[in-house]
Amino acid sequence: MRVPAIASLILFGSLATTTLAMPSGGGGGTPSTPSISTPGFDAAKMYREAVEFLKAGKNAEAKLALAKLIKAVPRDGNIHFLAGLADAGLNDLKGAQTNYEKAVKYDRKLVAAHQQLALTYAKQGDRAKADAALAKLKKLNDDCRGTCEQAQQLKDAVASVEAALSGTPAARLETAPSLLFASAGTGDQAYLEAVGLINERRYEDAIASLQRARDSFGAHPDVLTYLGFANRKLGRFDVAETYYRQALAAAPNHKGATEYYGELMVERGDVKGAKAMLARLESLCTFGCAEADELRKWIQEKPGSSS
Numbered sequence: 092m093r094v095p096a097i098a099s100l101i102l103f104g105s106l107a108t109t110t111l112a113m114p115s116g117g118g119g120g121t122p123s124t125p126s127i128s129t130p131g132f133d134a135a136k137m138y139r140e141a142v143e144f145l146k147a148g149k150n151a152e153a154k155l156a157l158a159k160l161i162k163a164v165p166r167d168g169n170i171h172f173l174a175g176l177a178d179a180g181l182n183d184l185k186g187a188q189t190n191y192e193k194a195v196k197y198d199r200k201l202v203a204a205h206q207q208l209a210l211t212y213a214k215q216g217d218r219a220k221a222d223a224a225l226a227k228l229k230k231l232n233d234d235c236r237g238t239c240e241q242a243q244q245l246k247d248a249v250a251s252v253e254a255a256l257s258g259t260p261a262a263r264l265e266t267a268p269s270l271l272f273a274s275a276g277t278g279d280q281a282y283l284e285a286v287g288l289i290n291e292r293r294y295e296d297a298i299a300s301l302q303r304a305r306d307s308f309g310a311h312p313d314v315l316t317y318l319g320f321a322n323r324k325l326g327r328f329d330v331a332e333t334y335y336r337q338a339l340a341a342a343p344n345h346k347g348a349t350e351y352y353g354e355l356m357v358e359r360g361d362v363k364g365a366k367a368m369l370a371r372l373e374s375l376c377t378f379g380c381a382e383a384d385e386l387r388k389w390i391q392e393k394p395g396s397s398s
Contacts (some may be wrong), residue, residue: 100378134342137159148180153180154177157170165340166337191211202248206251292324294325316338335351349374369383
């Protein structure tokens with residue numbers, strides 16, 4: 092497994108000399124962090140701009156930026172959640188509801204989206220749907236049992252929705268989601284932490300760190316590629332494929348995502364699909380590249396395949 096890295100040069104601080112051990116199953120490389128990698132990828136920058144618009148109360152500007160992001164990456168829960176916040180800020184409750192519904196569809200563990208969806212139903216007087224959304228929050232809370240990373244957030248979300256539905260005057264229908272305050276620095280830290288955890292084959296922990304990185308960077312292809320890799324190592328091939336597709340939707344020429352998607356195809360027995368990914372890499376790497384060499388090796392080692 093090779094660390095996804097587009098930029099050949101890391102520009103900031105002590106990370107300029109950071110070299111991490113690579114997990115088995117791929118080539119080597121020096122990682123760059125999401126805040127400074129993939130200089131040609133505008134979606135990550137646009138995501139941060141949308142967050143800043145929301146923090147400044149510029150909901151119309153945020154909605155415009157997020158609409159562009161949704162067009163590029165239509166199945167990202169965080170982006171739909173932020174779009175819901177922008178709609179709510181513009182008093183478009185129907186629009187907010189639609190985006191929150193998509194957010195929890197694409198990321199069923201996105202607690203803030205479940206919370207805001209329940210509260211939005213309550214605002215519109217739809218008690219049945221609000222109760223159903225609260226039940227899903229409670230199920231997440233029960234499954235957590237007070238031990239998961241989101242334990243306090245789940246507890247607070249359930250309390251917030253219960254207070255709103257009980258008619259408590261002090262109940263707030265909006266909260267400030269933590270992802271609005273996730274900085275690029277904290278996102279980079281979470282990303283590098285995930286790299287280390289993947290090196291140690293602690294894939295569940297790596298996924299948690301990568302989700303924190305997503306709070307900062309949104310649909311960044313490096314983060315999505317790693318989410319695909321970690322889920323693939325856990326045998327969640329359908330989930331992994333979703334992340335690889337999202338990464339390539341955000342950055343069609345992302346060599347890491349192309350390679351790892353091809354490797355997934357090999358693992359599934361889809362040698363024809365893997366060869367298509369290899370052909371794509373060969374078109375991107377005019378003079379050859381490690382990603383193409385690695386995927387070619389996977390294909391050649393697949394029983395019954397012919398190079």
